Amino acid sequence: MAAYVNRCSNLLVFIFILSVFLFVDSQQTTPVNEQHTNTADNPQPAAESATQTAEEGRWEATEVDEAALGDSAADKLGVRASDTFVLTPTPQPKDDFQEELVIRPLHSGDIYASFQFRTLWETDFMRENKVSHYRLFPKSLGQVISKFSVRELHISFTQGYWRTMQWGQPFLPSPPGAELWVWFQDSVTDVDAAWKELTNVLSGIFCASLNFIDSTNTVQPSASFKPLGIVNETDHRFLRYATLPREIVCTENLTPWKKLLPCGSKAGLAVLLKSEKLFHSSFFSQTVHIRPVCQDRECKTTSWELRQTLNVVFDLHTSGQGKREWSLFKMFSRTLTEACPLASSSKIYIDVTDNPQEEYFELSPATPLLSQAVVLGDRRTFSVYDLTQQVTFGTVRSLNLLIRWKSTEGSMLRPLLHAERYVAGYGLQTGEIHTVMYNNHPFRSFPVLLLDSVPWYLRLYIHTLTVTSKGKDNTPSYIHYQPSKDRMRPHLLEMLVQLPPHSVTEVTVQFERALLKWTEYTPDPNHGFYVGSSVISALVPSSVAMDTNITQEQPLFSSFFPCKEESSYFVRVYTEPLLVNLPTPDFSMPYNVICLTCTVVAVGYGSLYNLLTRSFQIEEPNPRLAKKIANFIRRIRGVPLLS
């Protein structure tokens, strides 16, 4: 018995040490004790000094951290330990929920807040017996997945345009309006029918006009939009992509989105999601991504990941009242009091990379936890607030983060890749679409894949397609062009272009505007017609080694796009949507014509007809009153009347 206890305690110690290393390796979380703050000039030395200094400091930190890490780390350990020992302590929960808020102060004085919610479920929707017991995963989406045999579903609703030049890259890009792309299972026979029905169902779930997605705005990309989840083979026949650039995004889209969260908007980070504040912003985007992911390192079994993200950029001048000061209360009109009780991890990350010594802004309350993560080809440092710890909320039992700027100068970010698009030309007959892509890397060239989907009523002259960089023709190494069919399908143009270092690449193509039928115009045709954003997928050279192991525990915001090689990272950039005026007829013309015709008929023909058909008679004028009286008297007298 004693020996058994001894072995058990040995085992526990082993697990504990293992957890220490695992956690330190994966998260690189280092304690910044008060003694060490003076050495923390920049994050790297701080990290080094922390790793060099006392072992007990690390122990302390992990004691705090282990509870913080919660179930997920323990589960992982359970899995790993069970490989060697036949010991499974508790039945693992089959689903897991994590929530995260990343706040990044932008140089312009604006602030970028990104919410990430992830539900993982170890189940198989494609099995014969239907999945009927739902715990954390929303049932409405689970049923959609199994009914339509969806392999991956990505949907985004965005209000406003992400200004890459001012704000840098977002964690997860999305185009203005609504975007939907779906990979179906290869068991689906009629993909188009499933797609049509799926868009209708999603329009009901998200209170959106997704039912306007039909064959005229759906494309089937041949190289873009590779599956983001795990898959054996990719056949692009099972992919559908559509955008609705004019889709309005408002509270009615947010309400059903919040209902998909396990805690709703009742607890956890989601209490901050108040529509009045969220829509009073420069940029708002909410997305839902469903994909199969690896369950473990071996990747033989799949689990389903539902990732809900919400990105918002608050404007300094419209909502910050011009003062360079932000707090949770000012941003969301709420403070945090608790984590979602169903969440295995609930954290707030604040990007402090540019601010190692608090020279730009001041953060209160201070947190001892720092974390590093590789995001978009850059190693960033974050202050971490763990909401599962009561310590975080302090004595007032509520967390109201405050960021106060010290200096007002801000430099423009130079993103390595950005793009813009506009319509050139004059008149209502022809025009030219210009797409301009900037490679700001000083010495590396990299490939980009451009996808353009243009509605049929702009007739592209594909022979006028030119791609030039630095004044010379840049021949694309791959072109896929699918011409449009009137009222049937849009144009699809995909090109693989190599962007030379430090260059501007311009793609131009001319088009002619088609005349629509009378009933095809929208109720407000003078507003113009939208053309969806171009999508630019690129492999941008990374300045630090990327993390290629996706199964490793990472913050959610840095682990969306799977990364295959260390030297570059995948990024997707959307251009502006275009607003094009089509020749609009004078809709009151039929009315005018009817009025004019009727007038002509009534006045001209009518009077002539009158003249021709009437018989004219001379009518006796009425006898005068005196005559009448005279006649009356004569009648009494019996004398002949006066004529």
Added chain:
Amino acid sequence: AFLLTFLSAIIMLIFICFCVHFQNTAGQFFSSGHTNNWAVLVCTSRFWFNYRHVANTLSVYRSVKRLGIPDSHIVLMLADDMACNHRNPKPATVFSHRNMELNVYGDDVEVDYRGYEVTVENFLRVLTGRLPPSTPRSKRLLSDDRSNILIYLTGHGGNGFLKFQDSEEISNVELADAFEQMWQKRRYNELLFIIDTCQGASMYERFYSPNIMALASSQVGEDSLSHQPDLAIGVHLMDRYTFYLLEFLEDIHPASKSNMNDLFKVCPKSQCVSTPGHRTDLFLRDPGSVLITDFFGSVRKVEITMEAIHLTDPILQLEDGPMSEEVQEKTYSYVDQLPVSEIIHQKPKQKDWHPPDGFILGLWTLILLVFFKTYGIKHLKHIF
């Protein structure tokens, strides 16, 4: 133990007394004859200057939701987005009262048809239930012959028509026929029709189906007028009739005893400037006996049973033992997001059959050869 049985006996006795009492009141409770409530709320106007029409519709939405009709039983159609319009100084709000006093948009609104979806066709399809099979439930009016339906319309209208989005209109005859179709398809028990538009009374004068009560904001030849101009928003916030209707409905609570006669008195000519009208000749019950909550509220009827109900077998969790034990051989992997070499060497798929290269040329050579072989070179002059 004795005490316990005594106590339980007393509790049972009290319970039975209550039940008897409930059954007595139940008769009156069920007298309205409906078992569910639905609402179809439509704003047919587009553009910012018609802010008031959206606010009208949303204020009715707010009232019916407050009185208990769930979102799943409300079909809300808004032809334009005022809340997140760029001209709205306070996004995600629609105010019905001056000085931003009452936000009728709320924080959990669910709009079913919006923007270009609000058309005459869609409206009539919702009413008559003739929708494409893939239409989601939230966009359907799934009423039956025990349903009380509230239909509220607002927009710009004229004598005998109501405009939808400045591009089409519905006439009073079409509307009357749609209601008749609903009646024949047993899609309603009773129907309350309210319209806030110019010459609104013209819209209900052609109705001929039974059990319809109709109200309008103005008589034929009269305009409905707006109310509450707001300097910050820059437009009128509400129409007069709906403003006073909202004021009336704000005082209603689920147990209110107010009846339809009170509703008819809403907004007299002194307040409305126009003369609100109503029509009750098609309605079988006396309006004085019809509660406001018969249409604006939702029935929550509870039936009390004395019998114990035994649930069938407890729900068993499906064990997926064999599935998980079965070791899958294939290993999944993430795909490269931009596989450059793969894309470049991707073969374009040829759908149409093409003859092999040189086939056409060879065919022509053969034809020429046969020709010369047959006729010889000297006969060329017959050709040219």
